[in-house]
Amino acid sequence: MATLEETVSSLVTATNELIQNLETKIDEWSTEVDAAIAQITAAAQAGTESVSFPDAVFEAAVVNTDVVYWNSGTSEFTKAVANSAATSNVAGIADVANTRLYLFGESPDGLFSGLTPGSRYYLDPTTPGAITTVRPATFAVFIGIALSATKMFIDIDALPDRIGPSELIKGTLAYGATVTPNFNEYVNYDLTATGDFILAFPTLVTDQTSGRMTIDITASGSDAIITLAAGLVDQGISSLTVLNGATHRFVITLYSGTVAQVSSEVLALA
Numbered sequence: 001m002a003t004l005e006e007t008v009s010s011l012v013t014a015t016n017e018l019i020q021n022l023e024t025k026i027d028e029w030s031t032e033v034d035a036a037i038a039q040i041t042a043a044a045q046a047g048t049e050s051v052s053f054p055d056a057v058f059e060a061a062v063v064n065t066d067v068v069y070w071n072s073g074t075s076e077f078t079k080a081v082a083n084s085a086a087t088s089n090v091a092g093i094a095d096v097a098n099t100r101l102y103l104f105g106e107s108p109d110g111l112f113s114g115l116t117p118g119s120r121y122y123l124d125p126t127t128p129g130a131i132t133t134v135r136p137a138t139f140a141v142f143i144g145i146a147l148s149a150t151k152m153f154i155d156i157d158a159l160p161d162r163i164g165p166s167e168l169i170k171g172t173l174a175y176g177a178t179v180t181p182n183f184n185e186y187v188n189y190d191l192t193a194t195g196d197f198i199l200a201f202p203t204l205v206t207d208q209t210s211g212r213m214t215i216d217i218t219a220s221g222s223d224a225i226i227t228l229a230a231g232l233v234d235q236g237i238s239s240l241t242v243l244n245g246a247t248h249r250f251v252i253t254l255y256s257g258t259v260a261q262v263s264s265e266v267l268a269l270a
Helices: 004-046
Strands: 050-053 067-071 076-079 090-095 100-106 120-123 141-148 151-158 167-173 177-179 187-193 197-199 210-219 224-228 239-242 247-255 259-268
Touching (some): 076 090, 090 141, 090 151
Parallel strands (some): 167 187, 187 210
Antiparallel strands (some): 050 100, 067 076, 067 090, 100 151, 120 141, 141 151, 210 247, 224 239, 247 259
C-alpha cells in the first residue's frame, strides 16, 4: 500500500502532466487563431472574395452549409444553435465535402440551395446547424446575406439580445377584433378601436423568455372594452375600458415565456 507521501507525490505529478497538456493545447489553439486572423487580414488587404479554414475536422452529424462552433471537448466543429453562449459561439459555415470552414466573404456558388436573395440569415435557435431569416431574441448571431439562391456573403457577428420592440404598427380595430401582439416581429402598436376587442396572449419567438412592447389604444366613436386573454395579468383585472376619444397605453412585459404582465396608463383623456 502506497504511503500518504507517495500518494500525494503521484497526484502532484499527474496534475503537472495535466497542466502541461492543457498548455500545449492552448498553444495549439492560439496558433490556429493567429493563423486565421492572419488569413483574414491578408484576404482583406488583397481583396480576396472569401476567407476559409482548411482541413477542418467536423463531427459526424455535420453536413454542408451547417453553422458550426468549436467543441473543445471533442476537438471538432459541432453544429451550432442559438440557445446558449457556448453553442452560439459560431466559428463558420461547414463545407464538409472539402473539409473546409468558411469564415467570411462569398461562399462558393452552389454550396447553398434555397436561399432567398437579399434576405438576412441568422443562426437558428432550435435546429442545430440551421439558419433562419428570423432574428432570435437571445443568443442571436448574424450569419450573412443571400446573394442568390445558392450563394451567401458570410459575415458572422454576434448580436445583442433584443429586449423590446423597434417598429410601430398602426391600424384600426373593428368591433370584436382580436389583437395578438407579436414579440417575434419586435413591434409596437398604435391602434384605433371602433368597438370592444380582445387582447390575446403574444406570439413568441421559440424559447423566448422575456420581452416588452407597448400598445397605444385610442377609442373612436364609442367606449372600447378590452378583454384580456388567459395568461395576461393586470393586477387581477380581466377587462379594461378605454373611453371614447381617450388614449390608453398598454405595456406588456413577458416573463418566463408563460406569463405576460400588462400595465396600463392614460396618455390622453377624452
